[in-house]
Amino acid sequence: MDSAVLIHRLHFAFTVTFHYLFPQLTMGLAPLVVALKTIGLWKNDERYHRAARFWAKIFGISFVFGVVTGIPMEFQFGTNWSHFSKFAGGVIGQTLAMEGTFAFFLESAFLGLFLYGEKRLSKIAHWWTGVAVFLGSWLSGYFIVATDAWMQHPVAYRATADGSVTLSSFWGLLLNPWALWQYAHNMAGAAVTGAFVMAAVGAYYLLSEKYVEQGKIYIGVGVVSGILFSLLVIGPTGDGQGHNLANYQPAALAAMEAHFDTKTADLVILGQPNVETKSIDNPLVVPKALSFLISRDWNAQVRGLSSFPESEWPTNIALLYYAYHIMVGLGTVFMLVMLISGIQLWRKKLHETKWLLWVLMLSFPLPFIANTAGWMTAEIGRQPYLVYGVLRTIDGFSKSVTASNVWFTLLGFFGMYTLLAILFLFLVQREINHGPEHVESFAPAPVNGGKVSAAGRN
């Protein structure tokens, strides 16, 4: 492969992978924070308001890191993928611009109010600002997924005279059948991250015997939502996404499963794909299970990778296969951990089940890995195309930007993101150790002098 396109790909892959660690946490925490606020209002229980305030702080930190690492993503369409931008800007520019107009303005305006306006607003109004932030972050996710979905399964476009494409149906683009399942699957995945992180902090508080009252709330909300979303990730959303692949990207699906010959397909649990011999080394399989999952028929023939011309094969079959299997494997683990925790919670024994608390506490990195692996599956599976079946990756990068310049900025991003990662961990760790009790009550401050009342309600 041409080295310039490879380094451009690495540049985008690295920055987007790092970026998505933060939005998945904010999108995952947003509904949980709203849930905490809602319970607080419902039961008129200050403990839940305190919990919401604590998590809003974590949310706020993650949000800022998501914003600053997100701007490079929009820029890179132009800087590193200018030929793709010229080609597809008339279509995907729509969804990207809508993200800014509808989601970012909503999110950023209300986040300030949500984080810093609690004592300036009534309780109900403050609840609404939380809902607005939640909606903004989930709307933002939709526009990005719709953009990606168009690259996975291009619809609602027509060719123009200069060889580019332009939009032909607004609703066709927004309601791309690929986008609907991908969005549901992705958001459920993000919510799993939020649930695991919340449960992990709760477990940490319980195990270290500080802020125990708050810790129990986090575990309760984390486990209940964790059960819900880890089930939703698998069905119907994961299954729906699988059918998208079977219908629109059968070559990618065959490569993900390392299914080389057209025949009834086994579900590979473990094993290393061997592209040379077109087989799996050290296989551990469930016979015929893949046939059933795809067609609901144990004996159905599934098209193998060998039946596609090699020019249509994803360019890195091994990585695609591993990414997919890591995602699926971890997804199964999440469901088991959350179900067992749920049973213990229901029996009112979870808070004393030390080993399970340890598992919950230590599991928090896993959903980040699973979500990353899921996106790697989607994007590596899309290769060798940038826009599936329409524009090849090799034709999309910025030919005027040399590999040397991209190395220069990639190294810059390595350095910058190492710094950001350290700062993020430091800040979050600091908040967790500081603890929820420390977050001040937001009772109206005494009004002292005209300047203050000018700033408050009057």
Place this chain on the structure above:
Amino acid sequence: MGFLWFAIISVMLTSYVILDGFDLGAGALHLFLGRTDDERRKIIRSIGPVWDGNEVWLLATGGVLYFVFPQLYASSFSGFYLPLMMVLWLLMLRAIGLEFRTHIKDGIWASFFDGIFSIGSLLLAVFYGAALGNVVRGLPLGPDHYFFLPLWTNFRVGPHPGVLDWYTVLSGVVALVALCVHGANYIVVKTDGELNEHARKTSLILTPVLFLLTLVSLFATLFIHPNLLANYNALPVGYLIPVLVFASLIAVFVFQKRGKEVAAFISGALYLAFMLVGAVYSLYPVILPAIDPRYNLTIQNSITSSYALQVGLRWWIFGMVIALGYFVFLYRMFRGKVELENNGGYGD
């Protein structure tokens, strides 16, 4: 339709410059104006709840630019590859400095993040000015509509320019001083006491400097690009724009002298707006001028299809009306002078 979108993007970009401009200006002045920890926290608090929303204007403008003029987006972003990446890093440093300063309140860490925040803001102001200078000067676009600019060559405005030459460095300095005036005016509005007085003095000192610099850059622009006046000569009402530019600067000075804080701030914002309108007026209908005018990117040769533009206009109007609503609400909630005694705010 092309003209309408040209106008919409110009307005959005101007909104970004005015809104993020006062954040950047306040940031650039942060180390000099904030002499005590309390003063620095006040400056941070004055922009804390709004900077993020202001920065969104950059993203929203970028998004609209992307779908309306895909070729412009592709050409300019890949051509300005190196400076744009540095802008990204600076935006990160500024945000990190700002956020950390609100979480860590004392000791050398606070000073460290004050420095990061302030230097990041300062360099961003210079970069933005230099970027605008590059566009006005013209770019080495080839027949394929692409170009690539090194950071600098020989600092001359010639056939092989770099991002930085004497003209664009001058533009960067103008932008820095302009945003510092704008930021000082904002701090005047948002604070009281010594900081307020100090910021007012800064604005009064910098405004005449800006007046001179603007004049110099005006002549420099005419020197390197005499044909920029074509649109002005075709429609002489445009000559009002430079008059308004200088009038708004005088207004900043007069209002600041008389203690009309809000009026001075608005005059400063108008100065920025008129500067941008002046540049845009000279460029139209070119959106990215090439050194060889045959390769200019114009509205005509860069715009997307009319269906996409019509659909886009509908949702854009709908979205902007709502967004304006949020911003009015947000600024109303955080209006007035900042106080450090309040609980739960930025800087506490």
